[in-house]
Amino acid sequence: MSLSTEEQARLERLIDDACRAQPPLAAPPTLAARVLAQLEQHAHRALWHRSFSEWSVSARAAFLLASVAFIAAALSWSAGSSGAQWLGALWQRPLARLESVGALVSFLAAFTRDLSVRLLQDIPTFWLYGACAAVLALYALLAGISAMAYRSVYGMRSSA
Amino acid sequence: MRAYQDMVYSTAARLLGNDAQAEDIAQEVFLKAYENFEQLRTSATIGGWLKTVATNLSLNHLTRYRRRWRLFAELPQSGQSSDAPETLFYVPDTLCDDIAADERARRLELALRRLPDHQRVPLVLYHFEELSYEDIAQRLHVSLAKVKTDIQRARLSLAQMLMRAAPPAVNAAGRPA
Numbered sequence: 001m002s003l004s005t006e007e008q009a010r011l012e013r014l015i016d017d018a019c020r021a022q023p024p025l026a027a028p029p030t031l032a033a034r035v036l037a038q039l040e041q042h043a044h045r046a047l048w049h050r051s052f053s054e055w056s057v058s059a060r061a062a063f064l065l066a067s068v069a070f071i072a073a074a075l076s077w078s079a080g081s082s083g084a085q086w087l088g089a090l091w092q093r094p095l096a097r098l099e100s101v102g103a104l105v106s107f108l109a110a111f112t113r114d115l116s117v118r119l120l121q122d123i124p125t126f127w128l129y130g131a132c133a134a135v136l137a138l139y140a141l142l143a144g145i146s147a148m149a150y151r152s153v154y155g156m157r158s159s160a
Numbered sequence: 161m162r163a164y165q166d167m168v169y170s171t172a173a174r175l176l177g178n179d180a181q182a183e184d185i186a187q188e189v190f191l192k193a194y195e196n197f198e199q200l201r202t203s204a205t206i207g208g209w210l211k212t213v214a215t216n217l218s219l220n221h222l223t224r225y226r227r228r229w230r231l232f233a234e235l236p237q238s239g240q241s242s243d244a245p246e247t248l249f250y251v252p253d254t255l256c257d258d259i260a261a262d263e264r265a266r267r268l269e270l271a272l273r274r275l276p277d278h279q280r281v282p283l284v285l286y287h288f289e290e291l292s293y294e295d296i297a298q299r300l301h302v303s304l305a306k307v308k309t310d311i312q313r314a315r316l317s318l319a320q321m322l323m324r325a326a327p328p329a330v331n332a333a334g335r336p337a
Contacts, residue, residue, distance in 0.1 A: 008312065009180065010253075011315050014319065015287060016287055017255070018264070018266075019288055022265055024166040024167050024170040026166055026169075027168070027170075027186060028169070028179070030183070030185065031183055032165065034187050035190045035191065035194075038187060038191060039191070042191070061324075136285075
C-alpha cells in the first residue's frame with residue numbers, strides 16, 4: 001500500500017501522539033520481591049560461584065598457584081623425568097625477575113606459550129585430532145537436538 | 161527501585177512483546193543497578209541509565225536468542241505471514257479519540273504485541289525511546305531503508321488494528337469523517 005507523503009506524515013504524527021500519551025505498564029508485583037531474593041542469594045554465594053574478579057587478592061593468588069602446581073604435577077606425571085626437568089628450569093629461570101606486574105604478565109605469557117608448545121609436542125597427534133573431532137561432533141549433535149527441540153516446542157506453541 | 165520499576169518493565173515489555181521475558185530483563189536491570197550502586201547513588205540521570213540498560217538488554221536478548229533459534233526453524237509466526245497491511249486504509253485525522261483513555265491505552269498495547277518483532281522493535285525504539293532512524297539502523301544492524309519501511313508498515317498495521325477495534329465514523333463518500 002502506498003501513502004502520499006502528507007498521509008505518511010499524518011500517520012506518523014497520530015502514532016507518535018498515541019505513543020507519547022501511553023502510560024507506563026505496571027510492573028508485576030512480584031518483580032521487587034524477585035530482585036530482593038536474587039540480591040540476597042547473590043550476597044550469600046559460595047566463593048566458587050562468584051566471578052574471579054570478585055575473589056580477594058589472596059584467594060586469586062592461591063588459585064593461580066594451585067593451578068600452576070596442578071599443571072606442573074600433571075606434566076611431570078605425563079612426561080616423566082624430562083618433563084619435570086623442563087618445568088624446573090622454566091620455573092627457576094624468570095622467577096628471580098618477577099619484580100613488577102609487567103614482569104609477572106610476561107612470565108605468565110612465556111609460561112603459557114612454552115607450556116602449550118610442550119603439550120602439543122607431548123600429546124600424540126591422534127589424540128589431538130580425535131579430541132577436535134569429538135568436540136565438533138558434540139557441537140553438531142547439540143545443534144541438532146536444539147533444532148529438533150525448537151521445532152517441536154516452538155511449532156506446537158505457534159500452532160496452538 | 162519502586163520509582164523506576166514501571167518504566168524499566170515497560171521498556172522491556174514493549175520491545176520484547178512478552179511479559180515473562182520482560183520481567184526477567186527488568187530483574188537483570190536492577191541487579192546491574194545494584195552492582196553500580198555507588199556510581200548511581202549520586203547520579204541525577206539514574207532514570208536514563210536504567211532505561212538505556214533495559215533497552216540494551218532487551219535488544220541483546222532479541223538478537224542473541226530469538227534470531228539464533230530462528231536459524232534452526234524458518235517457521236512463520238501466526239500474524240506474521242505478510243508485512244504489508246492487506247486492506248485499503250485511509251489515514252484518519254484522529255486515532256480512537258472517541259474512546260476512554262485507558263481503553264485506548266489497552267488497545268494500543270495489545271496492537272503493539274501483535275506486530276511482528278521486526279516491525280515492533282524499530283517502532284518502539286522510534287516512538288517510545290525517541291531514537292533516530294539512523295540510530296535504530298545502527299543498533300539493529302539493518303539498513304536505513306529497511307528501518308524506515310518497517311516502521312512505516314508498523315504504523316499502518318497499528319493504525320489499522322486500532323481502527324478495526326474501534327471503527328471510525330464514515331461519511332457518504334466512504335472516507336472517515
